[in-house]
Amino acid sequence: MSMFDIFNVAGSAISAQSQRLNVVASNLANADTVAGPDGKAYKAREVMFQTVLMGQGEQPDASAGVRVSTIQEDQSEGRRVYDPKHPGADSDGYVTYSNVNAVEEMVNMISASRSYQNNVEVMNTARSLLQKTLQMGQG
Amino acid sequence: MLSRMTGAIDFQTEALVLRSERQRLIASNIANADTPGYVSRDFNFAQALRNATSGMSGSDGTHGSANALGAPVAADMVAEGLGRSRAEPELRYATPSQTNLDRNTVDMDRERAAFADNALKYESTLRFINGNVRTMLDAMKSPSQG
Numbered sequence: 001m002s003m004f005d006i007f008n009v010a011g012s013a014i015s016a017q018s019q020r021l022n023v024v025a026s027n028l029a030n031a032d033t034v035a036g037p038d039g040k041a042y043k044a045r046e047v048m049f050q051t052v053l054m055g056q057g058e059q060p061d062a063s064a065g066v067r068v069s070t071i072q073e074d075q076s077e078g079r080r081v082y083d084p085k086h087p088g089a090d091s092d093g094y095v096t097y098s099n100v101n102a103v104e105e106m107v108n109m110i111s112a113s114r115s116y117q118n119n120v121e122v123m124n125t126a127r128s129l130l131q132k133t134l135q136m137g138q139g
Numbered sequence: 140m141l142s143r144m145t146g147a148i149d150f151q152t153e154a155l156v157l158r159s160e161r162q163r164l165i166a167s168n169i170a171n172a173d174t175p176g177y178v179s180r181d182f183n184f185a186q187a188l189r190n191a192t193s194g195m196s197g198s199d200g201t202h203g204s205a206n207a208l209g210a211p212v213a214a215d216m217v218a219e220g221l222g223r224s225r226a227e228p229e230l231r232y233a234t235p236s237q238t239n240l241d242r243n244t245v246d247m248d249r250e251r252a253a254f255a256d257n258a259l260k261y262e263s264t265l266r267f268i269n270g271n272v273r274t275m276l277d278a279m280k281s282p283s284q285g
Contacts (some may be wrong), residue, residue, distance in 0.1 A: 003159045007163040013170035020173075062160070062230075064167040066174055115173055118247070122166045125258050129162070131208040132265055133155075137272045 003133070005063040005121055008054050010119040012065030017116040019068050020047045024109045027100045034088040035078070037097035042098035043073040044105070067119040144275055146195075151268045153191040157184060158261040160228060165254045168245050175241035179233035179250070187228035 027044045030101035035041040055062040076099050084093035142149075164180060171177040235244040 002156075002163045005163050009163070009166050009170045017173075051171055051174050053175050058212075062227075063163050064165070064171055064177070066170050104162075111173070116187065118169055118172070118251070122169050122254065126166065129261055132225065132262060135155060136265060136268060137268075 002062070003126060003130055005055060007123060008085065009063050009065045010053070010123045010126070012052065014116060014123075015035060016047070016049060016066040016068050018114050020049075020112045023047050023071060024105050024112060027105050028102065028109075029103075030098050031100040031102050033098045034086070035090075036088070039090065039096065041078040041096045042100070042108040043075065043078075044100045045071050045073055045099065047071050049100070054081075114129065148271050149195060150186055150192055151264055151271065154188055155261065155264045155268070157187050157191060157228065158257060158264055162254070162261060163256050164230070165250055165257060168249070168250045172243070172245045172247055172250075175243060177243050177245060179235075179245045180230045181233060181253070182228040182230055185253070213215075231245065 013049045023045050030042040033042040033093055046111070048070045049066050051064045052067045053060045054065045078099040079097040080094045081097065083095045085090055086095045088096050161182065161184060164182070168179045168181075173176070233244055233249075236246055236249070
């Protein structure tokens with residue numbers, strides 16, 4: 001029954017989007033983290049989505065779910081601020097902050113939550129359609 | 140005899156199967172709206188329904204000789220329903236209306252509209268089936284049952 005596959009497909013998308021939201025949350029939480037004594041600050045992370053085929057039988061490509069293949073770190077340099085009085089300052093008086101771009105993360109968050117909502121709606125529609133299918137022939 | 144009564148339902152059943160197939164396909168497109176490189180897919184419903192019902196008699200107005208009155212019911216049912224293999228609809232790729240940097244061609248507005256449209260048509264097919272069933276049940280009732 002192909003309709004039941006929708007729950008797997010939309011469910012995989014929901015879990016992938018919530019993982020993305022999770023990563024965005026940790027990025028935003030670490031937006032103002034400074035580098036420790038080793039000089040390495042927090043690097044922004046980003047999830048990579050990948051299509052995963054979850055159809056059964058002869059047509060495995062008919063239903064395509066999503067999964068998070070990897071979580072990659074943004075390797076760009078962190079923000080450097082001159083603040084010699086800061087306890088985290090290096091010998092030159094500079095403090096290295098994390099390379100999180102708050103604006104980018106907010107956009108990412110809105111996009112993830114919209115996609116999440118879309119998939120929840122897909123699931124609700126599929127559920128109500130299946131419920132009506134169960135009542136077929138009863139009047 | 141029986142196949143003549145259920146011929147209309149057979150047709151609606153094919154339509155229902157194709158509608159659920161399409162619903163699943165659009166759900167896959169919506170799920171992959173943020174996947175880089177994913178190509179949106181769909182199929183031509185009218186063509187798929189025509190292919191699915193082309194071998195069927197009695198459903199599209201052409202009455203085959205196989206289900207004439209008095210033909211053996213069981214043999215009829217095997218020939219018409221149980222033995223028929225279902226042809227898979229031919230999937231096509233969507234042409235993007237706006238190109239995307241990550242080569243994803245899912246147009247969310249179009250997919251949402253197609254999803255809502257398909258859900259409504261699935262429901263109406265269900266209602267047609269229910270109507271057919273009710274008609275048949277009414278025809279089977281004896282006059283004394285009201």
